[in-house]
Amino acid sequence: MSQRDAMQMRAMLLDEPGGRLRRAVVDIPTPGPNEALLKVRSAGVGLTLAHIREATGPTVKFPRIIGHEIAGDIVDVGSGVAILSEGKRCLVHFYLNCWNCKWCRIGRETLCSNLRGNVGTVVDGGFAEYVKLPYQNFIPIPPEMGYEAAAVTADAICTPWHVMKSRAHVKPLDDVLVIGAGGGVGIHAVQVAKLFGARVIAVDISEEKLALCKQYGADEVINSRTHDISQEAHRLTDGKGVEVCADFVGAPETAESGITALSTAGTFVIVGVEPGAFPFNITRLLQEQVITGNRYCSYEEMREVIQVVARGLVKPVVTKRVALEDVEEALDTISRQTLLGRAAISFD
Ligand SMILES: [Zn+2]
Known part of the structure; x- marks a missing residue:
């Protein structure tokens, strides 16, 4: 508690779009009414954050402490907070929603x-020793779940869960094509699709990433640097195509390939999107294919995924750990597209 007593904390600040993160010492925030303060124990580092740093991601108010995959301990609560108390271990749901509109009321928050907006874009996030948020954003985790697993669950596992369960409705016997399968979200998408009984075809750009996909359950792999995704997907399914394609890259060329790879009545889900138009032949939809997008995951799904991960049914894949002050090193690895799975900040 010594640093909290001093009322200041270490943080990594982003001052402007396209900048580098800067080491700083800032005031520890004080929770107001209906807010709580979390001591951060682990924070995930992924592609969205690399995009924010490169000014190609979500809109951010500067200066900002970024970081939205967060787990830790509640250390203080503001007035009006009855359901959280000091010492509670939690992860963070990173959307700041209203709880009053139609969508919040029907479980599609x-x-x-x-x-x-999101944690780490319009309010400060997890690349600091403490983070203050509305109490609703903190979701308790079971004692057997580690902080790093919880942090990664908060986006990199919850997001593909929503993709496979609620957007693509994956069923046993489906062929599922995962584009960007060796990355931080993709490697968990491979595991989630397997858990739902599918046969998984993993797509990525290096043999190292594809080996990781096989290690985590992929049945087939396609190296998109050397092979045409759609042709290979059709070859591997005896010309049928895939019932589901989840595109975690979201470039015009991957989306085009993923849609072309679909079977009759197949579903294409786009997750991360690179800005720009993407043309495709609309007559493909006459076989009743569905093209849809994905927005994070609901609170209800997050509670499911916490149990799934706690039971070991999906394993968090973290291959790089850095101290808070060295997070730039992890972001650089992600920008170079060489990171296998996820990176995380360890605060120990
Ligand atoms: Zn709402």
């Missing part, structure tokens, strides 16, 4: 009509 990430479609909130009054969304204020």
Whole structure:
């Protein structure tokens, strides 16, 4: 508690779009009404954050402490907070939604009509020793779940869960094509699709990443640097195509390939999107294919995924750990597209 007593904390600050993160010492925030303060124990580092740093990601108010995959311990609560108390171990749901609109009322909170934004974009996030948020954003985790597993669960596992369960409705016997399968979200998408009984075809750009995909359950792999994704997907399914394609890269060329790889009545889900138009032949939809997008995951799904991970049914894949002050090193590895799975900040 010594640093909290001093009322200041270590943080990594992003001052402007396209900048580098800067080491700083800032005031520890004080929780107001209906807010709580978390001592951060682990924070995930992924592609969205690399995009924010490169000014190609979500809109951010500067200066900002970024970081939205967060787990730790509640150390203080503001007035009006009855259901959280000091010492509670929690992870963070990173959407700041209203809880009053139609979408919040029917369990599709990430479609909130009054969304204020995300943790780490419009309010400070987890690349600091403490983070203050509305109490609703903190979700308790079971004692057997480690902080790093919880942090990664908060996006890199919850997001592909929503993709496979609620957007693509994956069933046993489906062939599922995962594009960007060796990355931080993709490697968990491979595991989730397997858990739902599918046969998984993993797509990525290096043999090292594809070996990781096989290690975590992929049945087939396609190196998109050397092979055409759609042709290979059709070859591997005897010309049928895949019932589901989840595209975690979201470039015009991957989306085009993923849609072309679909079977009759197949579903294509885009997750991360690179800005720009992407043309495709609309007549493909006459076989009743579905093209849809994905927005994070609901609170209900997050509670499911916490149990799934705690039981070991999906394993968090973290291959790089850095101290808070060295997070730039992890972001650089992600920008170079050489990171296998996820990176995380360890605060120990
Ligand atoms: Zn709402």
